[in-house]
Each structure stands twice: as structure tokens, then as C-alpha cells.
Amino acid sequence: MRQIQYxxxxxxxxxxxxxxxxxxPEDVLNSLSKAQSEEKSPLGRTVLAQxxxxxxxxxxxxxxxxxxxxxxxxxxxxxxxLELTDxxxxxxxxxxxxxxxGYKEGYLxxxxxxxxxxxxxxxxxxxxxxxxxxxxNKLKIRFCPKGGGSENMSAIKMLSPSEGIEGVKKFVIxxxxxxxxxxxxxxxxxxxIGGTFERVALLAKKALLRSVGSxxxxxxxxxxxxELLKEINCLGIGPAGLGGSTTALSVHIEMLPCxxxxxxxxxxxxxxxxxxxxxxx
Amino acid sequence: xxxxxxxxxxxxxxxxxxxxxxxxxxxxxxxxxxxxxKRLVVLIEEDKDLPFxxxxxxxxxxxxxxxxxxxxxxxxxxxxxxxxDVYSPALMDKGLKGMIGKGNRSQAVIEAMKSxxxxxFGATGGVGALLARAIKKVRIIAYEDLGPEAIYQxxxxxxxxxxxxxxxxxxxxxxxxxxxxxxxxL
Ligand code: SF4
Numbered sequence: 001m002r003q004i005q006y007x008x009x010x011x012x013x014x015x016x017x018x019x020x021x022x023x024x025p026e027d028v029l030n031s032l033s034k035a036q037s038e039e040k041s042p043l044g045r046t047v048l049a050q051x052x053x054x055x056x057x058x059x060x061x062x063x064x065x066x067x068x069x070x071x072x073x074x075x076x077x078x079x080x081x082l083e084l085t086d087x088x089x090x091x092x093x094x095x096x097x098x099x100x101x102g103y104k105e106g107y108l109x110x111x112x113x114x115x116x117x118x119x120x121x122x123x124x125x126x127x128x129x130x131x132x133x134x135x136x137n138k139l140k141i142r143f144c145p146k147g148g149g150s151e152n153m154s155a156i157k158m159l160s161p162s163e164g165i166e167g168v169k170k171f172v173i174x175x176x177x178x179x180x181x182x183x184x185x186x187x188x189x190x191x192x193i194g195g196t197f198e199r200v201a202l203l204a205k206k207a208l209l210r211s212v213g214s215x216x217x218x219x220x221x222x223x224x225x226x227e228l229l230k231e232i233n234c235l236g237i238g239p240a241g242l243g244g245s246t247t248a249l250s251v252h253i254e255m256l257p258c259x260x261x262x263x264x265x266x267x268x269x270x271x272x273x274x275x276x277x278x279x280x281x
Numbered sequence: 282x283x284x285x286x287x288x289x290x291x292x293x294x295x296x297x298x299x300x301x302x303x304x305x306x307x308x309x310x311x312x313x314x315x316x317x318x319k320r321l322v323v324l325i326e327e328d329k330d331l332p333f334x335x336x337x338x339x340x341x342x343x344x345x346x347x348x349x350x351x352x353x354x355x356x357x358x359x360x361x362x363x364x365x366d367v368y369s370p371a372l373m374d375k376g377l378k379g380m381i382g383k384g385n386r387s388q389a390v391i392e393a394m395k396s397x398x399x400x401x402f403g404a405t406g407g408v409g410a411l412l413a414r415a416i417k418k419v420r421i422i423a424y425e426d427l428g429p430e431a432i433y434q435x436x437x438x439x440x441x442x443x444x445x446x447x448x449x450x451x452x453x454x455x456x457x458x459x460x461x462x463x464x465x466x467l
Contacts, residue, residue, distance in 0.1 A: 041461055043301065043443065047405050050441075054408035058356070067346040067356040067409040067429075107355060109346040109429060118316070119427065147408065149361050149383075181454050182361050182384040184406035236462030240383070240405050241302075242443060243457020273407040 002082040002137035004281055006094040009084075009139070012279055013098025016143040017072065020105035020275040021064045024055040027211040028249070028274045034213075035186060035239075035246040043246030048186075049274055051239070066273045069108035072099045072127040072144025073108040075209065077140035080133060092129055095141075111148065130202060131168045142209055142278040150187065150271040153179035156201055159263040168193060168265050169228065176232050176248065176265045181241020184271035187230065188212055189251045194258040204268035207252035209276050216253060225251045237274075249274075285439070289337025290378040295398050299446045300453040304402060305439040310339040310381070312433040314360060317424050318368035325371050332423035332432060335372055339379035340403075344429040346409065354419050354435075356409030359383040362401070366390050373397035381442055385454045395450045402442035403453070415440040 029052070036048040056107025058065040074095055084091055103110055103124040110124040134140075155175045159167045172191060179187075216222040228251045238244020249272070258264055284293050288308035298304065311333060313321065324331055342362055346355030362382030369380065370393035378399050383406040386394075394401060404412060418436035425431050445453045 002383060041457070043457070046303075050405050050411055054411040057414065058410040061410065063349065063352070063410050063413070064286050064346045064356040065410060066407045067344060067358050068360075069346060107347045107349045109344070109355070147407075152361070180385055180458075181403075182363070234463040236458040236460065238461055240403060240443075241385075241454050241457070242403065242445075243459070243461045245454070245461055269318065272408055 003083045003085045004139060005086055006084060006089045007086070009091065009094040010098040010101060010281060012141060013074070013095050013143070014102035014105065014230060016141065016277055016279060017099060017102025017145070020143055020145050020277050021069050021106060021108055022062045023059050024065055024273065025276060026280070027213060028272070029055060031212045032272065038247050039095050039239065039244055041238055041242070041244035043242045044079060044239040044246060046126065047239035047242065048246070057243045064108055065275065066147060067109055068111060068147040068149065069103065069124070070275065071112060071151070072124055072222045073144045073146050073205065074127050074129045075206065076129065076131040076144040078131055079136040079138045081137040082139055082280060095127055095129055096125045098125070099125055103158050110239045139281045140278060141281070142276070144209055146277040147184070147271050150183035152184040154204070154266070154268045156197070156264070156266040158197065159265055161261070161263045163263065165224075167248060167263070169192055169231070171265050172228055172267050173231060173235070176237070176269070177235055179269060180237055184267045185237055185241055186239055186246045187251045188270040188274045189228070189248050190268040190270060191253045192249065192264070192268070193253060194256040195264060196258070196262070197264060199256065200264035200266040201268070203254040203256060204266035207254045208268055208270045210252045210275070212250045212274055218255070220254045221255060225253055288339055290339065291304060291337065292398065295378060295400055295448050298400055299447050299449070300444050300451040300456060302444040304442050304444060306339065306437055307439065308437065308443060310341050310435050310437055310440070312341050312343050312435060313343055314366045314430045315415035316427050316430045317432050318365050318372070320424060322368045322371050325375060330377065333434070334376070336376035337378050338376070339443060340372070340377060341435065342380070345413070354413050354416050357413045357416060357426050358409030359406055362386060369393065370397070373399045385452070386446060391446055391450060391452060394446055394447060398448045400444060401446035403445040404442050411437040412440065
């Protein structure tokens with residue numbers, strides 16, 4: 001059994017909170033630069049230039065890319081041959097502690113509150129943590145601060161199986177269209193197809209963690225992603241919703257088999273501040 | 282067109298602005314999100330004094346990140362304006378002349394902008410670090426208990442925005458999209 005210390009988990013998570021909020025990842029930057037050179041609308045190009053300049057300033061000054069520093073979303077891959085040592089914490093408590101530390105020390109905005117009273121929890125916890133147990137003796141932590149504006153434009157639907165692939169396409173186009181300028185386009189579209197009601201939402205979220213602009217390993221899904229991206233960019237919403245040819249940077253699909261009676265679909269929209277990073281301990 | 286304007290806004294300022302214009306704002310603007318709007322509207326309903334005079338002013342929908350030591354303000358980009366729709370006409374009635382945010386407004390707000398003469402400016406969402414650079418001084422003036430949602434007075438220099446809804450009833454979100462929309466396969 002390999003051992004890792006809780007304190008190490010805390011520090012890694014705290015650092016991830018800050019790094020994801022200060023530094024827009026390479027894949028997103030590349031995709032935005034490409035969009036800037038291809039965008040047809042002059043206003044759209046100005047917006048994309050602002051987004052790139054903003055990323056440069058954020059990285060240089062180590063300040064948040066966006067004031068909405070997101071809900072703390074954590075995907076874990078926990079190796080079976082791994083043991084956590086010392087302290088009275090469990091792994092989840094260590095992650096929460098890391099989020100508390102990262103958001104406080106990084107001067108990140110805390111955006112989590114009671115659903116009714118709207119009282120802020122004050123430290124951006126609870127984090128939303130999902131765990132897969134995997135072979136091996138490592139711990140992979142994938143962190144994604146997720147903004148509220150784009151999360152609010154996401155949608156889930158239990159389609160009838162007879163609606164098929166056309167129904168899925170229609171649902172994603174309608175969702176992006178009605179989101180309009182709200183989710184800070186250009187967006188990244190995470191799609192879950194199949195599974196069950198709760199699982200399909202998680203698939204859509206997980207799809208957002210994939211590198212922007214990467215191709216699906218399943219060739220049929222890769223074709224579908226490509227087709228949907230083209231279709232979404234025909235909507236004309238454009239950067240910041242002011243009209244233009246770049247509404248989405250990328251469409252990512254995760255699919256699972258589902259019940260014979262169902263066809264669950266979830267669309268999780270991410271903004272151009274598509275912050276994500278992973279670390280292996 | 283490109284314009285530089287200074288607050289408080291005059292009728293003339295508003296008349297020359299049209300959708301798609303780039304505008305650089307100078308002077309004092311005020312921040313407020315939903316919670317602060319709710320309190321302002323309650324005061325108006327009770328016929329009480331507001332914490333600041335709205336005449337000719339601009340409200341910016343923002344909840345900034347905390348300032349780092351040495352910073353004037355943390356990252357400060359716009360939040361979704363739709364949440365303010367129910368409150369905005371009451372503020373226009375008290376003299377509000379400009380709003381800065383992101384995302385589309387309701388038909389009722391667009392109508393109110395026309396009759397009260399008020400402009401909706403879009404600031405680019407998600408570029409809070411860049412926009413913070415145009416904010417030179419900050420002072421809290423009301424509702425400190427709301428934290429980042431309190432009302433702040435901001436002194437801005439060349440704060441960059443785009444006219445999304447003008448006083449003539451035009452909507453850039455609709456017009457811009459129409460211009461670049463292609464009829465797709467679906
Ligand atoms: S949708 Fe994203 S970029 Fe826009 S304000 Fe929210 S977190 Fe920031």
C-alpha cells in the first residue's frame with residue numbers, strides 16, 4: 001500500500017483552486033485564438049480580443065479570470081492500493097479544507113449559499129465531489145470551478161426513445177439557442193447521453209473536463225460532436241451574444257447504455273472561462 | 282460609432298447612442314445586484330429616501346471578487362441582468378439612465394427603456410480582470426451586510442461597454458444574431 005498524507009491533499013486542492021482561477025488552460029487559450037482569427041463579426045473579434053487580454057492580465061497579476069470563481073467541482077480517481085495517513089480527517093474533509101484554504105488565500109469570491117435564505121456559507125464549501133475507484137496506487141484530482149451564469153442555462157430531459165438521435169440534436173440546439181448571451185459565449189457544450197436521470201447529468205459535467213477542441217475517441221461520437229458544433233455556430237449568437245460566427249468552441253459527448261424505456265440527455269454549458277486542471281498525486 | 286461619456290448622463294448623451302456603439306464611460310457609477318435592487322424598490326414603494334440620487338446615473342450589475350492587498354477592487358465583470366428585470370422600471374422612474382450587465386432584458390424592461398429614456402450597456406462577461414483595471418476608486422455607500430452584493434460607488438476611467446438596448450427600442454442581441462444566423466441543417 002502506498003501512503004499519502006492528508007496535508008498533501010489539502011495543499012494540492014488549495015493550489016488547484018487558485019491556479020484554475022488565475023490561469024486559463026492552454027487548450028482553451030488556443031481555441032479562443034483560433035476563434036479570433038476566424039470570427040466574422042468585428043464586434044465579436046473585439047470581444048474575443050478582450051477575453052484573451054483578460055486571460056493575460058489574470059495570469060500576470062494572479063487575479064481571478066472572472067469574479068465568479070465558481071462552485072468547486074472535484075472529480076477523483078482513487079487508486080485501490082492507496083492509503084491515506086495521519087490526522088482525523090477523511091479524504092472528503094481534506095478536499096473541503098483545501099477548498100476553504102484555496103478560496104481564502106487566493107482572494108477568490110465565495111459563491112455558495114443557502115438555497116432559500118441565500119446566506120453565504122462563507123468559504124465556498126461544500127465542494128461537489130465525485131469519486132471513481134480505480135486500479136493502482138495514485139490519486140488523480142480533477143478540479144473545475146464552475147460559474148453560475150452558464151450552469152443556469154444547462155438542461156436535462158428524459159426523451160422518448162423514439163425521438164432518437166434527431167431528438168437529441170434538437171434538444172441541444174434549443175438549449176443553446178434559448179441560453180443566448182447569458183452563459184458568456186463562446187461556450188463549451190458538455191453532453192451526457194444515456195445512463196439514468198442522475199448519471200446523465202454527471203456525464204455532461206464530466207464531458208466539460210475534456211480538453212477543449214479534442215476529438216472523441218469514439219469515431220461516431222466524434223462525427224456527431226463535429227456536426228453539432230457546426231450547427232450551433234450557425235445560430236449566430238456569437239461572442240458575448242452580440243452576433244457572430246463563434247457561439248461554441250467545442251462540443252463534448254459522453255455516452256452510456258440506458259434503460260430500454262428511456263433516452264436521457266443532459267446539456268451542461270460552460271462559459272469561455274472554461275477553467276479546469278488535473279493533478280496526479 | 283465610438284463614444285466617450287461622463288456621468289451623470291444627459292438626454293443628449295442618450296439620444297446619440299445606438300445599438301452596437303462602443304462606449305467608454307467616465308465618472309461615478311453604482312453597483313447593485315438583486316438583493317440591493319430589492320431593498321431599493323422597497324424604499325421606493327414606501328416613499329422613502331434612497332441611499333443615493335438615481336438622477337442621470339448608471340447601475341452596474343456586479344459582485345466583485347475580494348480585492349488583494351494593494352488592489353482597488355478584485356475582478357469585476359458583469360452578472361446576468363435578467364435577474365434585475367422586475368426591479369429596473371421602478372428605478373428608471375426615479376431617474377436611472379443607464380444599466381450595465383450581460384444577457385438579454387425582458388420585453389417590459391425594453392419598453393420601459395424607451396419610455397423613460399434609459400440605455401442598457403453590455404460589458405463582456407468573464408473579463409473581470411480587464412474591467413477591474415478601469416475602476417480607479419471604490420467606496421461602499423449602502424448595505425454593507427450584503428458583502429460583495431452591497432452598493433458601491435465606483436470611479437471609472439474609460440470603462441468599455443457596448444450599447445445593447447438604445448432608447449429607440451432596438452436590441453443588439455436580436456439584431457446581431459439575425460445578421461450572423463445561418464439556416465442550418467436542423
Ligand atoms: S458564465 Fe462564466 S465567464 Fe460568465 S460570469 Fe459566469 S463564470 Fe464568469
